[in-house]
Amino acid sequence: MAVAGILNTPQAFARTVSVTETGSTLLYPLFNLWVPAYTRSHPGVRITTQGTGSGTGISEAISGVAQIGASDAYMSNMQVKQNPAILNIPLAISAQTVNYNIPGLNNVHLKLSGPVLAGIYDGQIRYWNAPAIERLNPGRHLPHHLITPIHRTDGSGDTFIFSQYLSFSTPYWNSHVGYGTTISWPAVPGGLGALGNPGMVQAAAQTPYSIAYIGVSFTKEVARAHLGTALLKNRAGRFLLPTKKTVGAAAAELVNKTPADERISLVFAPGAESYPIINYEYAIVNDHQPSRVMAATLREFLSWAVDTHEGNARKFLRQVHFIALPPRISALSRKQIAKIH
Known part of the structure; x- marks a missing residue:
């Protein structure tokens, strides 16, 4: 009510409040659905969006260049x-x-696991018909052709969650490479780097025998590029695709373990039905804004975004293959949003 009161005053609407959002290319398609819908009913608010990678989203929210940093990765303790x-x-x-x-x-869903992907990305598994891949796909005729692994070159939340999957499932990767929005990728002959999720789709489409990790908001682009999608091995040993059921099952395993600051990995969750690479999509925001109007603008927009009747409604989320926040997480997000002043 107080927020609405501030934003609906004649003085507030006498000028436009400009908000900059930048960061995650995985979140970028959702923001591009949200912004037109939100600004139609909030004509005094202008929101610009940029898909620059999660690392940039975090750093520009910290520096104040952007009011909202979009990120697939939570900030580190440091x-x-x-x-x-x-x-x-x-x-x-x-x-x-x-x-x-x-x-x-x-057109086939090959089965892949964290250790096999770690082997591909550190160069120990070089060919598509390597024994480790054949064991997961018995009866499938795999080509004796070199694999081209593709990784992100920008600071990326997609790299963060992909490398977490490798780290949590493969002790060797965890001790030698680890995870982060940027990591020191092992030097694999023929390996490629790409910028953003659009770059990953393009590079994979243009490179036969390649492999890449891509956010689900680019499912349509993956389909248009006629790329294959792997069944991934979860902690319980099952091979799954990301669906509303399997993503929801993984999230449900960790909802009650989510702390008040909401920084937690959802990757490689327990549970037979849990898809192994899921995450919270974060808005990285400074709790202290330079004006009451900006603070109120951010509180109202972010509250709208997490409302299941508004931004978290199925009409938005289904277009990017996301699922809504569970009630407990939505409540935690609202408590954090309320801190913005």
Whole structure:
């Protein structure tokens, strides 16, 4: 009520409040659905969006260049210690697919696991018909062709959750490479780098025998590029695709473990039905804004975004293959949003 009162005053509408959002290319398609819908009913608010990668989203929210930093990754303990005013606010739940371009096999869901993907991305598994891949796909004729692994070159939340899957499932990767929005990728002959999710789709489409990790908001682009999508091995040993059921099952395993600051990995969750690479999609926001009007604008927009009748409604989320925040997480996000002043 107080927010509405501030924003509906003649003085507030006498000028436009301009908000900059930047960061995650996985969240970018959702913001581009949200912004036109929101600004139609809030003509005094202008929101610009940019898909620059989660690392940029976090850094520009910290520096004040952007009011909202979009990120698939939560801030590290060190980042939080250095920037105690910055909030990590989940807006929705997303997932990631592993996609490949194998001539003749892109219409097949190959089975892949964390250790096999770690072997591909550190160069220990070089060919598509390597024994480790064949064991997961008995009876499938796999080509004796070099694999081209593709990774993100920008600071990326997709890299963060993909490398978490490798780290949590593969001790060797965890001890030698680890996870983060940027990591030191092992040097694999022929490996490629790409910028953003659009770049990952394009590079995979243009490179036969390649493999890439891509956010689910680009499912349509993956389909148009005729890429294959892997069944990924979860902690319980089952091979699954990301669906509303499997993403929801993974989230449900960790809802009650989510802390008040909402920084938690949802990757490689327990449970037979849990898809292994899911995450909260975060708005990275400074709790102290330069004006009451900006603070009120952000509180109202972010509250709208997490409302299941508004931004978290199925009409928006289904278009990007996200799922809504569970009630407990929505309540935690609202408590964080209320801190913005």
